Amino acid sequence: MAEENNQNQPEDKVPGTNSPEATNIPTANAPDPEAVSEDNPNAAKPAAKKPTAASADKKPAAKKEKAPAVEDKPFLEFMEQDYVPALQKAIATEGVRDLTLKFVKQPIPLKGVQLGECWQVAGSWQNGYRQFNLYFPEENIQGKKAFSCNEGKAPSTLESFLIDERKVTLDMLVSRLVYRLNGQKWLGRN
Numbered sequence: 001m002a003e004e005n006n007q008n009q010p011e012d013k014v015p016g017t018n019s020p021e022a023t024n025i026p027t028a029n030a031p032d033p034e035a036v037s038e039d040n041p042n043a044a045k046p047a048a049k050k051p052t053a054a055s056a057d058k059k060p061a062a063k064k065e066k067a068p069a070v071e072d073k074p075f076l077e078f079m080e081q082d083y084v085p086a087l088q089k090a091i092a093t094e095g096v097r098d099l100t101l102k103f104v105k106q107p108i109p110l111k112g113v114q115l116g117e118c119w120q121v122a123g124s125w126q127n128g129y130r131q132f133n134l135y136f137p138e139e140n141i142q143g144k145k146a147f148s149c150n151e152g153k154a155p156s157t158l159e160s161f162l163i164d165e166r167k168v169t170l171d172m173l174v175s176r177l178v179y180r181l182n183g184q185k186w187l188g189r190n
Contacts, residue, residue, distance in 0.1 A: 075139045086174045094187040099125045141168050
């Protein structure tokens, strides 16, 4: 039995039979070459612009250097100028009006335990009834950090704070401490 041929075209003009010519019939496996995107290796590349006489006289704009990150400041400067004011503002935003916040180097105030001195952010409100401390034993925001809180007594536990983070930022230090205090039901409508 003879094979059926396309009735509209002669056999030698049917694409894909004997013709090595490429066609513009889309296939399921190749992206449309007219669709330009970064992911499409078949995309038509835009023609490069040729420099004109006016643009040849202009020098390329110098790249602006990034300002150093606020976290790259020396530890004491960062804590006093950036962290403590940002934390004060964030906790006040949560509705705490009588917050006392200080950055001091003092012994770690654990109940019945004598641990050495380290830099701490110590906060309290409700006439000192609610208190928290954020400890920096390595004097480095990227180093070890700990947290404690209490209501009316010396804290009895010391928790690690932000131990799994690769790079600690100002926003992260502020938001995670506010989150932790909110976990105590100390902020907002709690």
